[in-house]
Amino acid sequence: xxxxxxxxxxxxxxxxxxxxxxxxxxxxxxxxxxxxxxxxxxxxxxxxxxxxxxxxxxxxxxxxxxxxxxxxxxxxxxxxxxxxxxxxxxxxxxxxxxxxxxxxxxxxxxxxx
Amino acid sequence: xxxxxxxxxxxxxxxxxxxxxxxxxxxxxxxxxxxxxxxxxxxxxxxxxxxxxxxxxxxxxxxxxxxxxxxxxxxxxxxxxxxxxxxxxxxxxxxxxxxxxxxxxxxxxxxxxxxx
Numbered sequence: 590x591x592x593x594x595x596x597x598x599x600x601x602x603x604x605x606x607x608x609x610x611x612x613x614x615x616x617x618x619x620x621x622x623x624x625x626x627x628x629x630x631x632x633x634x635x636x637x638x639x640x641x642x643x644x645x646x647x648x649x650x651x652x653x654x655x656x657x658x659x660x661x662x663x664x665x666x667x668x669x670x671x672x673x674x675x676x677x678x679x680x681x682x683x684x685x686x687x688x689x690x691x692x693x694x695x696x697x698x699x700x701x702x
Numbered sequence: 703x704x705x706x707x708x709x710x711x712x713x714x715x716x717x718x719x720x721x722x723x724x725x726x727x728x729x730x731x732x733x734x735x736x737x738x739x740x741x742x743x744x745x746x747x748x749x750x751x752x753x754x755x756x757x758x759x760x761x762x763x764x765x766x767x768x769x770x771x772x773x774x775x776x777x778x779x780x781x782x783x784x785x786x787x788x789x790x791x792x793x794x795x796x797x798x799x800x801x802x803x804x805x806x807x808x809x810x811x812x813x814x815x816x817x818x
Contacts, residue, residue: 622806631706683802687750687799688799695744
């Protein structure tokens with residue numbers, strides 16, 4: 590079945606540093622999404638990407654849909670303590686998936702003040 | 703919109719008891735997904751529905767698990783009998799699926815289940 594490899598598994602950074610994480614897939618997706626999960630809550634959608642090569646920003650967050658449609662990355666600039674959490678990539682393939690997403694394993698981000 | 707609403711937020715039950723988790727999706731969304739999250743296994747898809755019809759339940763771990771969606775605004779996940787290894791956070795998510803494309807999930811806040 591489809592699998593997403595997300596890296597790194599965890600990151601420990603200082604406040605103000607930039608962060609980069611990525612996902613690769615063994616198969617093609619037609620939508621890539623990035624979610625953040627705060628402790629005790631469900632994942633929240635950060636950015637959605639719908640076209641190969643698309644580069645989208647949301648404040649300090651920037652994400653790109655890889656040209657091969659098998660990868661995506663997320664950058665966070667000038668990190669702040671509230672960026673702490675688990676970041677998940679997710680991909681959606683076409684066909685009769687009814688919007689089902691395949692999730693990466695998550696990147697645990699810790700930001701030291 | 704109030705988002706996806708799950709209840710209860712926390713459930714502690716004794717082994718062997720029946721547990722029912724509830725979910726109200728976002729109005730207008732036509733796909734609904736049940737996930738289980740643990741440290742060891744991450745996010746696991748249990749079952750999903752489209753237009754209230756179960757599409758794929760291959761992720762349901764055992765016959766002890768069952769899910770229903772009697773109408774567009776309500777779904778339940780039932781575990782009977784419950785076991786300690788069922789302890790996890792259970793998430794419900796809904797999305798709009800239209801013209802062969804999904805538009806990302808909205809997750810509920812989850813139900814933290816502890817079976818003792």
